[in-house]
Structures are given as structure tokens and as C-alpha cells.
Amino acid sequence: xxxxARIRAVLVGCGGISKSWLRAVAGDDRVEIVGLVDLDEAxxxxxxxxFNLSDVLTGTDxxxxxxxxxxxxxxxxxxxxxxxxxxxxxxxHGCHVLxxxxxxxxxxxxxxxxxxxxxxxxxxxxxxxxRYSPNIHALRRFIELGVIGNVTTVHCDFFIGAHFGGFRDxxxxxxxxxxxxxxxxxxxxxxxxxxxxxxCYEWNPRGSWYDYDASAVAVFEMTxxxxxxxxxxxxxxxxxxxxxxxxRVIGDKGGVLWNxxxxxxxxxxxxxxxxxxxxxxxxxxxxxxxxxxxxHAGVIDEFVDCLLKGGTPKTICTDNIKSLAMVHSAIESAxxxxxxxx
Numbered sequence: 001x002x003x004x005a006r007i008r009a010v011l012v013g014c015g016g017i018s019k020s021w022l023r024a025v026a027g028d029d030r031v032e033i034v035g036l037v038d039l040d041e042a043x044x045x046x047x048x049x050x051f052n053l054s055d056v057l058t059g060t061d062x063x064x065x066x067x068x069x070x071x072x073x074x075x076x077x078x079x080x081x082x083x084x085x086x087x088x089x090x091x092x093h094g095c096h097v098l099x100x101x102x103x104x105x106x107x108x109x110x111x112x113x114x115x116x117x118x119x120x121x122x123x124x125x126x127x128x129x130x131r132y133s134p135n136i137h138a139l140r141r142f143i144e145l146g147v148i149g150n151v152t153t154v155h156c157d158f159f160i161g162a163h164f165g166g167f168r169d170x171x172x173x174x175x176x177x178x179x180x181x182x183x184x185x186x187x188x189x190x191x192x193x194x195x196x197x198x199x200c201y202e203w204n205p206r207g208s209w210y211d212y213d214a215s216a217v218a219v220f221e222m223t224x225x226x227x228x229x230x231x232x233x234x235x236x237x238x239x240x241x242x243x244x245x246x247x248r249v250i251g252d253k254g255g256v257l258w259n260x261x262x263x264x265x266x267x268x269x270x271x272x273x274x275x276x277x278x279x280x281x282x283x284x285x286x287x288x289x290x291x292x293x294x295x296h297a298g299v300i301d302e303f304v305d306c307l308l309k310g311g312t313p314k315t316i317c318t319d320n321i322k323s324l325a326m327v328h329s330a331i332e333s334a335x336x337x338x339x340x341x342x
Contacts, residue, residue, distance in 0.1 A: 007304050010035035010065055010095075012086050013077035014043040016166075017100060021075055021127075022051045024297040030304050034069040037062050062086060066093045073307065076100060079167055080177065084109035087124065091116045096123040098303045102181045103317060103324045110324050114317050125303050125313040126320040130182045130244060131189055132298025138286045139247070139258050140190045147268060147282055149253030151191055151226055156183050156245040158232035163209065172212045173202065173331050175234045180216070180330070183230060183245045185323035189314075190249070193222040194322050198329035199339040208235040218330045220342075256284060 009031055011018060015038075025031050035057045036044040044058035059065050062074075066089075074090035076083055076099035084104050090097050097117075103126050104110035117124035130136060143151060158179070168174050188194060200218035208214050215233035222228055232245075242260030249256045254268030264284035271278035293301045302313050329342045 005030075005308075007031045007073055007307055008034045008069065008071040009073050009075055010037060010062070010069055010071045010090075011047075011075040011077060012037040012062055012090075013079070013082075013100075014038040014040075014047040015077065015079075018047060018077045019050075020296045021077055021300070022047060024295070024300050025075075026051060027297060028300060028304060030308065031300070034071055035059070035065040037065050062089055063093075066090070066095070071095055073097060073303075080105040084113050087113050088116045091120045091122050091124065094120065094122070096303075096307055098125050098127060098300065100127050101185075101320075102126075102177055102327060103320050105177070107321075107325060107328045110317075110321050114321055117317055123303070123306060123313065124317040125299070125306075126315045126317060127296065127299050128182070128185050128315040128320060128323070129295045129299050130186050131314050132294050132302075133244065134286070134294065135244070135258070135260075135262060136186055136190065138264070138284060139249070139256070141287075142256060142264075142266065142284045143190060143249060143251075147253070148249070148251030148255055148266065150224075151193075151249060151251050153248075153250040154187055154191060154226065154228045155248040155250075156187065156228070156230050156232075158183060158230070158241055158243075158245040159236040160234060160240045160243065161237040162234050169209065170211050173334075174210055174212060175214050175216055175232055176200075176202070176218075176327050176330050176334075179234060180218075180230065180232055181323060181327050182243075183232075184220075184326040185320065186244070187222075187228050188323055188326075191222065191226055191228075193224055193226045195326045195329065195342045196221040196223060197339055197341050198326060198333045200330035200333040202331075202334035205233070205235060210235060213334070216330065216334065218333070220326060220330075254279065254282070262286070 038044040073096040202213040202216045204213045214235045218230045220228040244260035247258040256266040266282040267279040269277045333340045
């Protein structure tokens with residue numbers, strides 16, 4: 001918790017994703033951007049111009065910027081390979097850190113980052129923005145009501161042809177490391193269960209515009225015997241799912257479908273006889289918490305609130321590393337061609 005009334009922040013990594021962060025921060029009067037850092041200072045200057053931050057310092061060296069500005073926190077929007085070094089530098093300087101997902105490019109680096117946060121007594125949280133979707137919260141509340149009984153299985157499908165250009169096109173395990181983390185983390189959030197093992201197959205379909213595997217199927221054993229199945233591709237043209245995937249959650253008394261947007265359908269078993277039992281359609285209550293901001297704004301709002309008032313963000317690193325473990329265990333399984341324990 002900081003004693004100041006306003007949070008001073010430095011943002012590192014002024015590529016495309018930083019725009020979502022800066023738009024969210026622009027609507028939060030509790031945050032003052034005091035520095036922008038990028039290896040290409042022209043990008044930092046462009047970001048300052050685009051978001052009317054004319055008085056903000058720009059530079060290419062985080063350590064120099066930290067000395068000049070003495071910020072309370074750092075927003076780490078760098079590529080995964082740079083994240084651990086940037087985050088640990090900021091933590092050791094005494095800054096709290098909110099970083100882009102994934103938490104790190106490897107479990108070893110993730111553990112170093114978590115330890116640095118613990119050693120310095122600073123908050124390290126992750127931009128897991130799907131946790132701030134009212135649809136995700138509606139699905140979680142419905143499951144918690146127990147209408148479909150105990151959850152036994154979750155299936156998620158993600159199929160989008162994403163033509164990013166840039167670093168993702170040359171990124172190894174691009175689907176699992178850069179995108180599947182959202183669905184993996186959402187499954188943990190919705191079910192309340194954690195991963196036990198992973199079995200995964202990765203491939204790069206003919207016609208793919210990615211250099212490495214951009215498609216995958218994975219099966220995770222979770223706590224309490226829950227099984228989670230994932231199918232995904234970032235080079236599928238046509239019949240796209242939403243960015244939140246399409247979901248089927250199966251319980252021992254029924255199930256619920258979610259299309260990843262505002263479409264829900266649920267049924268519970270009614271009869272006890274016959275080859276196929278009879279079912280009853282159920283409504284999935286949808287209540288929007290008007291106080292909860294969504295997406296990037298929601299993550300940043302809670303992070304800042306914790307810095308000012310105390311508390312722990314939902315996406316704190318000690319929890320989010322469990323979602324990251326699903327990613328890297330899936331990658332390990334795909335590389336070794338066998339199931340691996342988490």
C-alpha cells in the first residue's frame with residue numbers, strides 16, 4: 001500500500017498492446033503516467049503524443065527512468081522474453097508491478113519473479129483481463145448455485161484466424177503461450193479447481209502464416225477429478241469463435257453452454273427412466289455489477305485500489321503462476337509426446 005493519494009507509474013513497452021493500457025489509465029484520475037520506456041524511443045514519443053502526455057519523460061533504459069521519476073509502480077507491456085528482467089528490475093527498485101500476460105516465458109523465470117515480489121514485499125499482478133468480464137462472472141455464479149450439480153468436465157474451443165504480423169508470427173508455441181493462457185486461467189476461475197496433469201498435441205497446419213505451431217489440443221486433469229479439454233487454433237479461417245472461446249460445462253445433474261459472448265443455454269435432468277432422460281431448460285441469471293470495470297480497466301482499477309487501500313488483486317502472481325503452469329506443462333507434453341504432471 002502506498003501513502004500517496006495518486007499513483008505514479010512508468011509504462012515499459014510501447015507496442016500495440018500498450019494502447020489498451022493507456023486508454024484504461026486515461027480514465028483513472030488516481031494514476032499519473034510519469035514515464036514511457038521502449039527500446040525504440042520513437043515509439044515512446046509517439047505514445048506520449050497519441051495520449052496527450054506531452055510532459056511525460058520518454059527513454060530507452062528502465063533503470064535510468066526509475067531514477068529520474070521514482071514511480072510507485074511499473075506497467076510492464078514488454079514481450080514475454082523480456083518480462084522477467086524488466087519486472088525484477090522494477091521490483092528491486094521498490095516498485096509494484098502489473099505486467100502483461102503471460103507472467104513469464106518460462107516457469108523458471110516466473111518463479112524468480114514471484115520470489116522477487118515476495119523478497120521486496122511488493123505486489124506483482126498480471127493483466128488477466130478476462131477475469132473482469134461480466135459473462136465469465138455470470139457463468140461462475142451459475143455453477144456456484146449448484147443447478148447442474150458437481151462439475152465433472154469442461155470443454156473449450158477457440159478458433160480464430162489472427163493475422164497479427166510482428167513478433168507473434170515468429171513466436172514458438174504462440175497459441176498456448178500467448179492466447180490459451182486466457183482460457184486456462186478462466187477455467188480455473190470458473191471452476192475453482194487447479195491443474196494436476198497435462199496431455200497436449202501441437203501442430204502447424206498447412207497454409208499457416210505462423211513460423212511455429214499455432215494449433216493445439218490439450219486435456220488437463222484438475223483437482224476434484226474435473227477434466228478440462230481444450231481445442232484451439234490461431235490460423236483457422238472462417239466460423240470464428242469469440243476471443244473467450246466456446247464453452248460446455250458438464251455437471252452430474254446437467255450442463256451449461258456458453259458461446260463466449262452473451263449466449264447461455266442450460267439444461268438439468270428431470271426424469272429417472274428411459275434410454276435418454278428428459279431435461280428442463282434453465283435460465284442463467286445475468287447480473288452486471290455496475291461497480292466492476294471490464295477488461296484492462298478492471299484489472300488496472302483493482303490493482304490501483306490495492307496499492308492505495310491495501311488488499312490483494314485477483315490476478316496476483318502467486319495465483320496466476322498456476323495458470324501459467326498449465327501453459328508450460330502443455331508445451332512440455334507436446335514436446336515430449338506424453339502426459340506430464342503439474
